Amino acid sequence: MGRLTFKTVIFMEKLLSLGRLPKSFRTRGAIAPSSYRLCVELACLATNADHILELGAGTGAVTRALSRLVGVRSFHAVELQEKLAHDLKLKFPGVHVHNCSADVALDRYPPHGSVAVVSSLPFRSLPGGIRNSIVKSVLRFLLASPQSRFIQFTYGFREPFAVGSEFQWKRVKWIFANLPPACIWVLTKTELAHE
Numbered sequence: 001m002g003r004l005t006f007k008t009v010i011f012m013e014k015l016l017s018l019g020r021l022p023k024s025f026r027t028r029g030a031i032a033p034s035s036y037r038l039c040v041e042l043a044c045l046a047t048n049a050d051h052i053l054e055l056g057a058g059t060g061a062v063t064r065a066l067s068r069l070v071g072v073r074s075f076h077a078v079e080l081q082e083k084l085a086h087d088l089k090l091k092f093p094g095v096h097v098h099n100c101s102a103d104v105a106l107d108r109y110p111p112h113g114s115v116a117v118v119s120s121l122p123f124r125s126l127p128g129g130i131r132n133s134i135v136k137s138v139l140r141f142l143l144a145s146p147q148s149r150f151i152q153f154t155y156g157f158r159e160p161f162a163v164g165s166e167f168q169w170k171r172v173k174w175i176f177a178n179l180p181p182a183c184i185w186v187l188t189k190t191e192l193a194h195e
């Protein structure tokens, strides 16, 4: 990583951990849409899943890459902001778009087959209450559906959130062609990680 991008990552990490960002940024969690490279890498990790559940679909950059995957039996996308959710419905008529919070969508999702949960949620900057609620829902989801995986990117060096020993994070790769550079992580139930 070049010196400038390295510094950018540390700076972002500090701001996010100190909560020194405007509330709108803390929910949005990004200064630019996800890059093409990042979206393609996220979609690759969702290959072979029976179903896709995208969390924090935003303007649809990741949605577009995911919608190109073949053999997916269902694709649900979740976005909290009403206007963005409305636009996603128009842009992606084949995707079931839900205008609700990610924890609500996860709790409602019936466990069936393998699900790739692809998240752009800004865990490091989300307000504590909602963050904890989403983390609990993600872990409950993986316990109920152990063949599923949770795919997340962050702008920091640490895993997106702490988990107990029944779950395992795997750091997949850094994507430098993104502003700021992003690191992709995959969370699974531990048994699967050892197979």
Ligand SMILES: C[S@@+](CC[C@H](N)C(=O)[O-])C[C@H]1O[C@@H](n2cnc3c(N)ncnc32)[C@H](O)[C@@H]1O
Residues within 6 Å of the ligand: 027, 028, 029, 030, 032, 033, 034, 055, 056, 057, 058, 059, 060, 061, 062, 078, 079, 080, 081, 084, 100, 101, 102, 103, 120, 121, 122, 130
């Ligand atoms: C990093 S941005 C979206 C990135 C998206 N991949 C893109 O490039 O446009 C994160 C998104 O998560 C949404 N979000 C934040 N909190 C959420 C929640 N609790 N449930 C669902 N979506 C949420 C925000 O509204 C925002 O659109």
